[in-house]
Amino acid sequence: xxxxxxxxxxxxxxxxxxxxxxxxxxxxxxxxxxxxxxxxxxxxxxxxxxxxxxxxxxxxxxxxxxxxxxxxxxxxxxxxxxxxxxxxxxxxxxxxxxxxxxxxxxxxxxxxxxxxxxxxxxxxxxxxxxxxxxxxxxxxxxxxxxxxxxxxxxxxxxxxxxxxxxxxxxxxxxxxxxxxxxxxxxxxxxxxxxxxxx
Numbered sequence: 001x002x003x004x005x006x007x008x009x010x011x012x013x014x015x016x017x018x019x020x021x022x023x024x025x026x027x028x029x030x031x032x033x034x035x036x037x038x039x040x041x042x043x044x045x046x047x048x049x050x051x052x053x054x055x056x057x058x059x060x061x062x063x064x065x066x067x068x069x070x071x072x073x074x075x076x077x078x079x080x081x082x083x084x085x086x087x088x089x090x091x092x093x094x095x096x097x098x099x100x101x102x103x104x105x106x107x108x109x110x111x112x113x114x115x116x117x118x119x120x121x122x123x124x125x126x127x128x129x130x131x132x133x134x135x136x137x138x139x140x141x142x143x144x145x146x147x148x149x150x151x152x153x154x155x156x157x158x159x160x161x162x163x164x165x166x167x168x169x170x171x172x173x174x175x176x177x178x179x180x181x182x183x184x185x186x187x188x189x190x191x192x193x194x195x196x197x198x
Contacts (some may be wrong), residue, residue, distance in 0.1 A: 013051035017193035023075035068104035097153035159195035
């Protein structure tokens with residue numbers, strides 16, 4: 001059976017794992033430590049990033065958006081709409097959510113892995129500004145609760161945001177702050193793969 005290598009807090013891996021559950025692809029999940037990579041992991045993805053999808057036929061897929069496209073093709077369109085205009089909207093929304101995650105992880109790496117005396121607060125502030133500016137945009141475009149590439153990316157991003165930056169964004173983004181609970185109630189099985197859920 002196919003297998004996804006993931007880390008429990010990765011919003012990108014969460015998006016892919018939730019997509020697997022949504023489309024019903026037969027795959028198991030294995031949590032790994034990407035900071036202590038095995039040779040198997042690095043052979044599958046030389047970039048050393050999660051998620052990595054190990055397929056039955058020996059192929060390996062990495063980068064969550066590549067995995068999402070694969071699952072969409074396998075499921076005949078359960079993640080991305082066929083209408084070209086709507087497809088662009090969904091892909092753009094997914095890209096914005098992933099971009100917020102990029103900013104948040106850059107902040108975390110700066111805080112956790114750079115010596116305190118070498119930490120660059122200007123860099124942290126710039127990343128947070130980009131993230132919150134995008135959250136402001138997403139606050140006005142909150143999608144419905146049906147799982148697709150956009151909503152799964154949003155659930156992964158909000159899960160990571162809530163774990164790493166709790167109390168720093170919710171008050172100014174009430175629609176996003178309440179969306180997660182509504183999504184989880186509407187999609188209980190899918191949400192079991194959200195960041196920090198397992």
